[in-house]
Amino acid sequence: MKISDVGEKGLVALAKKIFRSGEIVKVGIGDDAAVLDVDGRSVVVTTDMLVSGTHFPPGTTPEQMARKAVVANVSDIAAMGASPLALLFSVALPRNLELSFVKRMMREMDKVAGEYGAYVVGGDLDESDKIIITGIAIGIFRNGKITKRSGARPSDLVVVTGKLGGASAGLKILLEKILKKGFERLVRAQLEPRARVREAEALAKAGLVNSAIDLSDGLASNLWHLSRESGVKLTIERDLVPDDPLVKKFCAAEHLNPDDFVLFGGEDFELALTVRPEKLWRVMKILQKKGCPATVIGRVSKGRGVQIKKNGKTSELPDRGYEHFQ
Amino acid sequence: MKISDVGEKGLVALAKKIFRSGEIVKVGIGDDAAVLDVDGRSVVVTTDMLVSGTHFPPGTTPEQMARKAVVANVSDIAAMGASPLALLFSVALPRNLELSFVKRMMREMDKVAGEYGAYVVGGDLDESDKIIITGIAIGIFRNGKITKRSGARPSDLVVVTGKLGGASAGLKILLEKILKKGFERLVRAQLEPRARVREAEALAKAGLVNSAIDLSDGLASNLWHLSRESGVKLTIERDLVPDDPLVKKFCAAEHLNPDDFVLFGGEDFELALTVRPEKLWRVMKILQKKGCPATVIGRVSKGRGVQIKKNGKTSELPDRGYEHFQ
Numbered sequence: 001m002k003i004s005d006v007g008e009k010g011l012v013a014l015a016k017k018i019f020r021s022g023e024i025v026k027v028g029i030g031d032d033a034a035v036l037d038v039d040g041r042s043v044v045v046t047t048d049m050l051v052s053g054t055h056f057p058p059g060t061t062p063e064q065m066a067r068k069a070v071v072a073n074v075s076d077i078a079a080m081g082a083s084p085l086a087l088l089f090s091v092a093l094p095r096n097l098e099l100s101f102v103k104r105m106m107r108e109m110d111k112v113a114g115e116y117g118a119y120v121v122g123g124d125l126d127e128s129d130k131i132i133i134t135g136i137a138i139g140i141f142r143n144g145k146i147t148k149r150s151g152a153r154p155s156d157l158v159v160v161t162g163k164l165g166g167a168s169a170g171l172k173i174l175l176e177k178i179l180k181k182g183f184e185r186l187v188r189a190q191l192e193p194r195a196r197v198r199e200a201e202a203l204a205k206a207g208l209v210n211s212a213i214d215l216s217d218g219l220a221s222n223l224w225h226l227s228r229e230s231g232v233k234l235t236i237e238r239d240l241v242p243d244d245p246l247v248k249k250f251c252a253a254e255h256l257n258p259d260d261f262v263l264f265g266g267e268d269f270e271l272a273l274t275v276r277p278e279k280l281w282r283v284m285k286i287l288q289k290k291g292c293p294a295t296v297i298g299r300v301s302k303g304r305g306v307q308i309k310k311n312g313k314t315s316e317l318p319d320r321g322y323e324h325f326q
Numbered sequence: 327m328k329i330s331d332v333g334e335k336g337l338v339a340l341a342k343k344i345f346r347s348g349e350i351v352k353v354g355i356g357d358d359a360a361v362l363d364v365d366g367r368s369v370v371v372t373t374d375m376l377v378s379g380t381h382f383p384p385g386t387t388p389e390q391m392a393r394k395a396v397v398a399n400v401s402d403i404a405a406m407g408a409s410p411l412a413l414l415f416s417v418a419l420p421r422n423l424e425l426s427f428v429k430r431m432m433r434e435m436d437k438v439a440g441e442y443g444a445y446v447v448g449g450d451l452d453e454s455d456k457i458i459i460t461g462i463a464i465g466i467f468r469n470g471k472i473t474k475r476s477g478a479r480p481s482d483l484v485v486v487t488g489k490l491g492g493a494s495a496g497l498k499i500l501l502e503k504i505l506k507k508g509f510e511r512l513v514r515a516q517l518e519p520r521a522r523v524r525e526a527e528a529l530a531k532a533g534l535v536n537s538a539i540d541l542s543d544g545l546a547s548n549l550w551h552l553s554r555e556s557g558v559k560l561t562i563e564r565d566l567v568p569d570d571p572l573v574k575k576f577c578a579a580e581h582l583n584p585d586d587f588v589l590f591g592g593e594d595f596e597l598a599l600t601v602r603p604e605k606l607w608r609v610m611k612i613l614q615k616k617g618c619p620a621t622v623i624g625r626v627s628k629g630r631g632v633q634i635k636k637n638g639k640t641s642e643l644p645d646r647g648y649e650h651f652q
Binding site: 002005006010011014015031038043047048054089090092096106109121122128132134136 | 327328329330331332334336337338340341344345346347348350351353354355357359360362364365367369371372373374375377380411412414415416417418419421422423424425426428429432433435436440445446447448449450451452453454458460462464466
């Protein structure tokens, strides 16, 4: 059997079976990030590998590579309810790369890390024919507790931050060289994402969230993760899901299905949260104060799986997304 | 200018200039690992990227890849005087790879992590045409203080653990398919290295070491790092450097120069330490009790650079090694 037969999901399930856990492991394999007990303090750590071609479309600038490498990692820290502290980067580069390219990349890594309150403290350099950036982020829980994927409870509401679909629509524009005017913001959503770090910190401090996951793999795929880890059923309504309005316009112009971007496209680095209904108004208030759109898209109930209501019908939401082992 | 013109050393110097530091950064770029202040506790973190072809010679088994990925990272933790706690792996794999290959790799990662007292707590999976493993190790200082590259002081003695040159001689055997009998141990030194974690923990606990560095890039290159970071001169004697006796035999048989392996070959994952002369006997006692050979190879003095005494002459030891950007 090949690894492509089991996909990323199968490999993660395998890893969960194989790797031992211990007292110091407060959160292990299967969440956005791992949490370690260091003498009574919780330290959160995550890693994300970005490979040029797959994660960096042709023409990505060094600044854009740097930004994405920082954002993909701090977004996982945010999903745990923690604050980023430090970043490391293991970088493989072609040896004939211009030095100025690396300078620009490093400067932007430093700048974007600073935007999220973190320092770049180390890394490793290697040679490779294509650019590979493995980012590592370390964070702490300044206030509040660990927010896990496994904390969703029946009757919780499902909330998402931001508008969805922009980053993957931007990727399509780049890969297929669709050069129509007016969609530049979608391209920027792909190349220059931002993470919901300040928003997640504020929510963690207020202790309002039962579970959270970042939407880097796409809404469908990530809600399935949440459902599996929490052992609950999620039911969302298609009409409630906040499509990026420009994605709708783009899809109308190009005769495409918005679902492919809004439900199944990833890299928006938004968050899905579940909250108790009586706490919703406080969650909305905190997010609105940060200028962050927040939308209730469904509910949690007993059971398993992810359902979607669309045109009066309820069906299972396919568990496919933006993963690299489909 | 290309990055190959400045080499890894130039890129690290650039990184030291570009990246900001802050209060939480106790040790930043330029040491074996970074040390963060997490609410008064020191947490050490390091990353090492291994790329198939460069770091994994043809024929490397999944178990050997796993072992090397663990050892390369825990060795950096050991060089800081810390104890490994947890490991993460960002792994890129070809999609047609056999699932059994990944299973074997994961099982061995778990086993070897356990040998060094650590758990595998997370990672990331991606697709790539060749196997890339970025390891991340996190450690703590159970007893004792941080051992930096910058702590060497004039009149310190330079001590190395183990015997040198085996891993790089093994690499030559593998790459050039030198199939003579009797050199199997050199191949194993390349494919199945071990890190001096227990030894470093014991030394750290006793507080005997002024500075330390792991010899993953080769003795010459790593002593130059130590010299630069400490702002001192190191003078070593060629006759004192502990050649792996089998490397000597191999070089005699193949008409090769042992210096290329013992001084300039890397991946032995031994440690170089500097210690006060009056503390030497205690360092030797601790290492001998762990079954670890320990050899004084030279001294630290005021000045800059690394000198080698050979055949009655003293000359500068070339700063070249086992790096991937020469």
